[in-house]
Amino acid sequence: MIYITRRERFNAAHKLFREDWSDEQNLETFGKCSNPNWHGHNYELFVTVKGEVNPETGFVIDLKALKNIICTQVTNKLDHRNVNLDVDFMKGKMASTEVLAIEIFKQLKPHIEQHGAALHKILLRETENNYVEYYGE
Amino acid sequence: MIYITRRERFNAAHKLFREDWSDEQNLETFGKCSNPNWHGHNYELFVTVKGEVNPETGFVIDLKALKNIICTQVTNKLDHRNVNLDVDFMKGKMASTEVLAIEIFKQLKPHIEQHGAALHKILLRETENNYVEYYGE
Amino acid sequence: MIYITRRERFNAAHKLFREDWSDEQNLETFGKCSNPNWHGHNYELFVTVKGEVNPETGFVIDLKALKNIICTQVTNKLDHRNVNLDVDFMKGKMASTEVLAIEIFKQLKPHIEQHGAALHKILLRETENNYVEYYGE
């Protein structure tokens, strides 16, 4: 069993707020992350896949295929977009790094399994000082 | 003469577009950077100050003072904000990295000169793949 | 279950030596790290917390609260200090990266648990070429 990780990036706007809360409540809980006019990040996404090494190719998974899955299913939908408003799989969800990582995991899992490998982990870095990891359970 | 550089960071939303252009014209010129619902970045700002070394302290400028100027005049206004909508010194201007660097330079210059040093350069990094430098002329 | 990591930094002096050993013995075991007049590092501390996502906020733990715990309990005591001489929780202990990581874990664990989350891991980076990880057992 070996683990291979591919990094992709996307630049997106978001905010943390609940429509069913007052502005004061949002500000108290989410601080400057609740700025009504949005803010944004250069997100880094690390997708870790595990599997056996194919003895013929030396690969767990073809990285071009993995990159293609990540871009088609996830980063093309997020890059230069608004996480709260523009992304189908985030509709009606909190745009926190935690929730975004979980939803990205769900998007990728079936497509990676179709390539005979298993999705092990999503690591989503929001800034140089914080990131989230999700293993699917 | 010696040069000292302080890095500060801010996370902001922006978009590239002209209100006097159609959506098609904006899309053609600015591509995905014109996404109507904004996108965003983790900006890195490097402020380079030059001057003589004070023989008593060994300093060109007290870095705590420099950090304080940068935060008060620039990054507090930009961090977790929308460059197009929320920032007084960017009102009515294109929110490109180039223009933002020039306007940051103008904000900082008089305050740094009050500390007996000269503002040499602004370097503003938008992503790991592109940045802008401005020397004030 | 999701994992969130916060990075904080501190710049500190230390040395590796045993008072009950001769200078020669210290030099032989610890090499240049035993320099009597100290040396120092820009340490990077990564604190990983795990827990369930709060469905109301999308958070495992409020990062401002986590940052506050780390600074109050750990980095304020270490930053611009001497690990061997100035830090209450390191008194009488070897100032190796391993021991420092273990003691930081002990400092943080009860305070993070008071916020309803669990401390998963401490990663302490001493240089770009070496770091230590501790999971509490």
Added chain:
Amino acid sequence: MIYITRRERFNAAHKLFREDWSDEQNLETFGKCSNPNWHGHNYELFVTVKGEVNPETGFVIDLKALKNIICTQVTNKLDHRNVNLDVDFMKGKMASTEVLAIEIFKQLKPHIEQHGAALHKILLRETENNYVEYYGE
């Protein structure tokens, strides 16, 4: 139990291809990585060792000894070399990052165990966008 990681680097040439395949087959499977005249990388190797902390030294393993093992057994054989042609432990094997990580693990394991510690993981980074991890099973 604590984990300590040492990073070493090596700059090497390689290509992905099978001699028993035609050029077309190699190109189809391995893309530009099959360029007949080779290409190359600045590889980063992270070796993670686990063990108990020695109460006398505060060490899991002496990092100078660990560095010495890594250089003697692995990086001296790979640095400024061709992975396919020049490296004894890669003869007859696919020069993929996956296979290279597994073979490096095998090279290091007995030598680290002679120092009373256990080899936990090899992380081998080929580019800023992809890396492989291997735990020995």
Added chain:
Amino acid sequence: MIYITRRERFNAAHKLFREDWSDEQNLETFGKCSNPNWHGHNYELFVTVKGEVNPETGFVIDLKALKNIICTQVTNKLDHRNVNLDVDFMKGKMASTEVLAIEIFKQLKPHIEQHGAALHKILLRETENNYVEYYGE
């Protein structure tokens, strides 16, 4: 006048040697960089362009156009290639970082000038510990 920099990357094999020298002479001058079977690097190329800001767009140069020039004229020719054998503009030249930077400058200059901007500098990083800068004269 403002300066904008675009980073692109390429992974290539090369060696430092002179065909008119003996192996011993090559080894003495170029050390392990003269390994007959090549070695390689993840090169980072930073292209700095200068010009006036276009008041309509806020741009010095469209970064998509700049990226396109760099890829077409330079990195597509170098990526996953052998600098000594595969690259038209390096034929018969020493494959040192210095010479490569100079030749890349020559390749890019006329194409950037066709976009109404000036090529200011090439910075070519070979490893994390060394890089070369060339200003065209």
Added chain:
Amino acid sequence: MIYITRRERFNAAHKLFREDWSDEQNLETFGKCSNPNWHGHNYELFVTVKGEVNPETGFVIDLKALKNIICTQVTNKLDHRNVNLDVDFMKGKMASTEVLAIEIFKQLKPHIEQHGAALHKILLRETENNYVEYYGE
């Protein structure tokens, strides 16, 4: 004319203080940097040399020779040392980054000129957020 830069690193302790000042005066001017028991940093030193490219070798200067000069004259004296107490060329001087950069420049200049090249710049990085540049005048 081309510029080549070599990075070397050293880990050192220091403090900012004047013996002819009271502790209060030192604290007021230098803040936590005046901690009596020292603190420390992982310094990064970038040495930029300029010259013509030797047409025979493709080199401005042999990087092994440059590395050797930097280590012998500078980093061996600073690494795992106390800048205030252990370094001959810093005796009686303020251990600020500015002064250290200037003194490093003076140490290196004659030795680099003996190799037929010119010392262009010293860049000394103290933390990820601040660095100093000195051009010799």
